[in-house]
Amino acid sequence: MKLYPLTLYRPTKRNRSRRFAPYTTDATRLLTPTCQNSQLLEDFEDHFDSLLEKIVEFEADADIGSPCSCDGGIRTTQCHDCTQYRASCTRCFVRAHQNNPFHWAQVWDSERGFFVKHDISALGGTISLGHNGADCPNPKNNILFTVVDTNGVHATRLSLCGCLESGTKIDQLMRARLFPATTVDTKTAFTFKVLKEFHLHNLESKEAAYDYLAAIRRLTDNVFTDDVPVSFSTFLFN
Numbered sequence: 001m002k003l004y005p006l007t008l009y010r011p012t013k014r015n016r017s018r019r020f021a022p023y024t025t026d027a028t029r030l031l032t033p034t035c036q037n038s039q040l041l042e043d044f045e046d047h048f049d050s051l052l053e054k055i056v057e058f059e060a061d062a063d064i065g066s067p068c069s070c071d072g073g074i075r076t077t078q079c080h081d082c083t084q085y086r087a088s089c090t091r092c093f094v095r096a097h098q099n100n101p102f103h104w105a106q107v108w109d110s111e112r113g114f115f116v117k118h119d120i121s122a123l124g125g126t127i128s129l130g131h132n133g134a135d136c137p138n139p140k141n142n143i144l145f146t147v148v149d150t151n152g153v154h155a156t157r158l159s160l161c162g163c164l165e166s167g168t169k170i171d172q173l174m175r176a177r178l179f180p181a182t183t184v185d186t187k188t189a190f191t192f193k194v195l196k197e198f199h200l201h202n203l204e205s206k207e208a209a210y211d212y213l214a215a216i217r218r219l220t221d222n223v224f225t226d227d228v229p230v231s232f233s234t235f236l237f238n
């Protein structure tokens, strides 16, 4: 079947029944009311132990401690936000996440024996504005900045572009799809993704901004949640 680019595809009365055609048949079957939950559970029962085993395996990584592919470091860092990321040294992690700077770095703590979550800035990474994620040849300054994304609240570092016609801080933030929380001396921004996600949650389930933000804070730190600094009033306003 011919697949249409999303922007060109306009469901009409005639083609409406084919809207879900690109999805697999089992995915569409699971949406139908005839699909029995009890049968689904029974199918899963034989796999419970092995599924649990695989989930527990994520708590460690056999590659940790081995030499990184760059030959310049040891594999210490994993990314659970990427799909199938291979543990790397911190430098390779930063390089690989130039365009995904809000993925949490899971750094192995060899003394305590588990991964500890860090923002990319803790590994020396900085979000450079103005050059599609690449370093600016004329960086203006490097500031501590708070970014709220769908996976939590990031205390990160941001570098503004100092090139000609780079625009104001707000211009640069907006081009990077970061919505400023304030317009004066901005130090916090929301990703467009988090604003859109909240908008849809609110539309579909009437989820309040306060509750949505509470979940975002838990995603950041599920134990010391009160220590996660995020301004409820600015989120509500945006």
Ligand SMILES: [Zn+2]
Binding pocket: 079, 080, 081, 082, 085, 097, 100, 103
């Ligand atoms: Zn990642």
Ligand SMILES: [Zn+2]
Binding pocket: 068, 069, 070, 071, 072, 073, 088, 089, 090, 091, 092, 093
């Ligand atoms: Zn490396």
Ligand SMILES: [Zn+2]
Binding pocket: 130, 131, 136, 137, 138, 139, 161, 162, 163, 166
């Ligand atoms: Zn620049």
